Amino acid sequence: xxxxxxxxxxxxxxxxxxIATGAVAAVGGALVAWPFINQMNPxxxxxxxxxxxxxxxxxxxxxxxxxxxxxxxxxxRHRTKPEIEAAKxxxxxxxxxxxxxxxxxxxxxxxxxxxxxxxxxxEYLVMLGVCTHLGCVPDGANPSREFAVVEGAxxxxxxxxxxxxxxYDTAGRIRKGPAPENLAVPQYxxxxxxxxxxx
Amino acid sequence: xxxxxxxxxxxxxxxxxxERLPIVGFAKDHMLDFPTPKNLNYWYTFGGILAVMLVxxxxxxxxxxxHYTPQTDxxxxxxxxxxxxxxxxxxxxxxxxxxxxxxxxxVYIHMFRGMYYxxxxxxxxxxxxxxxxxxxxxxxTAFMGYVLPWGQMSFWGAKVITNLFxxxxxxxxxxxxxxxxxxxxxxxxxNRFFSLHYLLPFVLAALVALHxxxxxxxxNTNPTGINIKGPQxxxxxxxxxxxxxxxxxxxxxMFYALFVFYGPNYMGDAVNYVPANPLVTPAHIxxxxxxxxxxxxxxxxxxxxxxxxAMFSSILILLALPWLDTSKVRSxxxxxxxxxxxxxxxxxxxxLGFIGSKPPEGSYVxxxxxxxxxxxxxxxxxxxxxxxxxxxxPLPASIADDVLAKKKPMMLAPAE
Ligand code: HEM
Ligand code: FES
Numbered sequence: 001x002x003x004x005x006x007x008x009x010x011x012x013x014x015x016x017x018x019i020a021t022g023a024v025a026a027v028g029g030a031l032v033a034w035p036f037i038n039q040m041n042p043x044x045x046x047x048x049x050x051x052x053x054x055x056x057x058x059x060x061x062x063x064x065x066x067x068x069x070x071x072x073x074x075x076x077r078h079r080t081k082p083e084i085e086a087a088k089x090x091x092x093x094x095x096x097x098x099x100x101x102x103x104x105x106x107x108x109x110x111x112x113x114x115x116x117x118x119x120x121x122x123e124y125l126v127m128l129g130v131c132t133h134l135g136c137v138p139d140g141a142n143p144s145r146e147f148a149v150v151e152g153a154x155x156x157x158x159x160x161x162x163x164x165x166x167x168y169d170t171a172g173r174i175r176k177g178p179a180p181e182n183l184a185v186p187q188y189x190x191x192x193x194x195x196x197x198x199x
Numbered sequence: 200x201x202x203x204x205x206x207x208x209x210x211x212x213x214x215x216x217x218e219r220l221p222i223v224g225f226a227k228d229h230m231l232d233f234p235t236p237k238n239l240n241y242w243y244t245f246g247g248i249l250a251v252m253l254v255x256x257x258x259x260x261x262x263x264x265x266h267y268t269p270q271t272d273x274x275x276x277x278x279x280x281x282x283x284x285x286x287x288x289x290x291x292x293x294x295x296x297x298x299x300x301x302x303x304x305x306v307y308i309h310m311f312r313g314m315y316y317x318x319x320x321x322x323x324x325x326x327x328x329x330x331x332x333x334x335x336x337x338x339x340t341a342f343m344g345y346v347l348p349w350g351q352m353s354f355w356g357a358k359v360i361t362n363l364f365x366x367x368x369x370x371x372x373x374x375x376x377x378x379x380x381x382x383x384x385x386x387x388x389x390n391r392f393f394s395l396h397y398l399l400p401f402v403l404a405a406l407v408a409l410h411x412x413x414x415x416x417x418x419n420t421n422p423t424g425i426n427i428k429g430p431q432x433x434x435x436x437x438x439x440x441x442x443x444x445x446x447x448x449x450x451x452x453m454f455y456a457l458f459v460f461y462g463p464n465y466m467g468d469a470v471n472y473v474p475a476n477p478l479v480t481p482a483h484i485x486x487x488x489x490x491x492x493x494x495x496x497x498x499x500x501x502x503x504x505x506x507x508x509a510m511f512s513s514i515l516i517l518l519a520l521p522w523l524d525t526s527k528v529r530s531x532x533x534x535x536x537x538x539x540x541x542x543x544x545x546x547x548x549x550x551l552g553f554i555g556s557k558p559p560e561g562s563y564v565x566x567x568x569x570x571x572x573x574x575x576x577x578x579x580x581x582x583x584x585x586x587x588x589x590x591x592x593p594l595p596a597s598i599a600d601d602v603l604a605k606k607k608p609m610m611l612a613p614a615e
């Protein structure tokens with residue numbers, strides 16, 4: 001072997017093979033890794049179940065009904081006048097999270113009571129019963145439990161998360177506790193006056 | 200101490216085989232002849248206990264899989280089927296369920312042993328860090344196993360813990376969706392947890408092999424913390440420590456059997472015998488006892504992201520322990536002030552566990568915060584300063600000297 005020949009040529013055949021093999025292996029490795037990672041994302045069957053229709057007519061004023069949507073509880077509450085008024089009276093500075101968190105609102109919209117519902121229908125509050133802290137179901141539909149969630153001593157209602165004590169007001173906005181965001185309002189639209197499609 | 204093989208095969212077949220695969224010689228060097236300090240106490244038997252518990256979990260787990268169904272509609276009933284119909288199914292499940300708790304009891308004793316005797320100090324940093332990784336993988340394994348029976352606690356524990364990842368800025372929600380394979384904990388989640396719960400114990404076995412490899416480079420520490428100076432300080436592992444470990448394992452198994460037969464659900468939560476319901480969270484959700492101190496730390500911080508960071512840091516900080524403890528003296532036996540702080544730290548850990556089991560209200564919240572702060576102060580302030588400020592007691596000249604000094608006079612009298 002005339003190794004001396006190679007010593008003064010900068011690039012030889014082996015260097016080329018080394019770099020070419022390494023480059024192909026790196027790209028190939030990255031391409032093959034993706035299917036193995038992506039297979040864990042929601043599959044077609046999960047995505048297919050992604051929308052439901054809800055009839056609002058049977059829900060009486062002051063009543064809340066929980067539906068299952070995408071594996072999560074969906075809270076639909078027919079709010080009373082005092083609940084709506086209590087929510088409207090809250091000033092934006094008093095909120096921990098002043099973003100609407102409403103998939104139907106424009107990004108940057110504030111968390112006013114109007115922006116937490118759709119089509120100006122203040123009586124129907126539709127949101128996910130998934131605490132924005134670590135995902136427990138906030139308790140609110142239970143009439144035997146009265147919460148003085150906000151506004152001093154007046155018990156205006158709202159939701160209380162049993163896991164780590166987050167408190168949401170009558171518009172589902174976070175007011176106290178470790179949760180960072182208002183309860184999420186999913187994308188939904190009115191099919192008729194009393195019927196909505198969620199998802 | 201991985202020197203050349205001293206093993207001399209006696210039979211012709213033994214010699215033939217040894218020249219082709221020297222595994223018998225390897226085993227003899229590392230499991231029989233390995234020179235071990237002669238003064239190890241019973242706190243040093245928990246490593247052996249842990250290895251046996253891993254085997255117990257793997258064997259009971261493999262037979263449980265023969266009867267278990269990882270599907271949300273069937274999982275809960277298949278575990279009840281194991282309990283009621285399968286021959287000795289109740290015993291196998293209770294062995295596995297309580298085996299997990301025993302595994303953690305042993306690992307906590309093993310870790311506190313290491314912290315007291317300074318086992319993490321040079322040259323054993325990598326050995327210690329492998330131990331911390333084993334502990335993390337154990338926690339992941341037990342967490343996923345607990346999801347399999349698909350009870351209320353299985354479901355809500357899984358939901359809360361996987362939601363920890365949603366605290367990651369920007370990508371948090373995509374990460375949790377990816378972990379779940381959907382928009383909530385559901386069948387895809389149960390399936391992947393089952394797959395990983397089967398896999399991780401074998402990863403653990405491999406990590407344990409590395410852990411023991413790293414141990415056998417410098418050899419064991421010992422209660423004096425001083426190095427082996429010669430053959431007078433050691434005894435061969437077999438029969439001295441095979442016997443001591445075997446005795447400890449048998450006693451530990453009696454303790455384990457006490458729970459399996461007389462209190463199989465004592466360490467569990469009754470709510471997990473209610474089938475999972477994604478629409479209702481139980482009033483008091485809390486994880487298994489072995490996670491409680493970390494759960495308390497998570498809840499003590501009123502901010503979501505910071506809480507998650509504090510919780511993970513409280514475990515990962517152990518990786519830095521070899522560099523946080525500045526004392527040149529290894530064993531706590533010769534560190535009068537450290538001893539006191541060690542006891543306080545152990546009590547704080549137990550107290551955090553107690554707080555973790557309580558609802559986050561009133562004085563529990565305040566105590567949780569004080570104890571969380573102390574936990575970090577112990578590592579970040581007390582240990583670094585103590586090494587610089589404390590005057591250690593004089594060390595014995597050698598392990599053999601120390602052993603002889605402690606011997607009762609009648610034992611020293613020559614036999615006549
Ligand atoms: C590091 C070792 C292991 C630990 C710490 C561990 C822990 C656990 C825990 C805490 C449970 C829940 C028990 C209950 O509440 O019912 C469980 C369940 C289960 N594990 Fe494991 N496990 C380990 C190894 C294995 C292995 C190796 C297998 C299979 C090869 C396995 C298969 C199962 C099965 C099928 C269940 C569901 C049945 C049941 O809940 O009893 N495990 N495991
Ligand atoms: S999950 Fe609701 S407060 Fe933690």
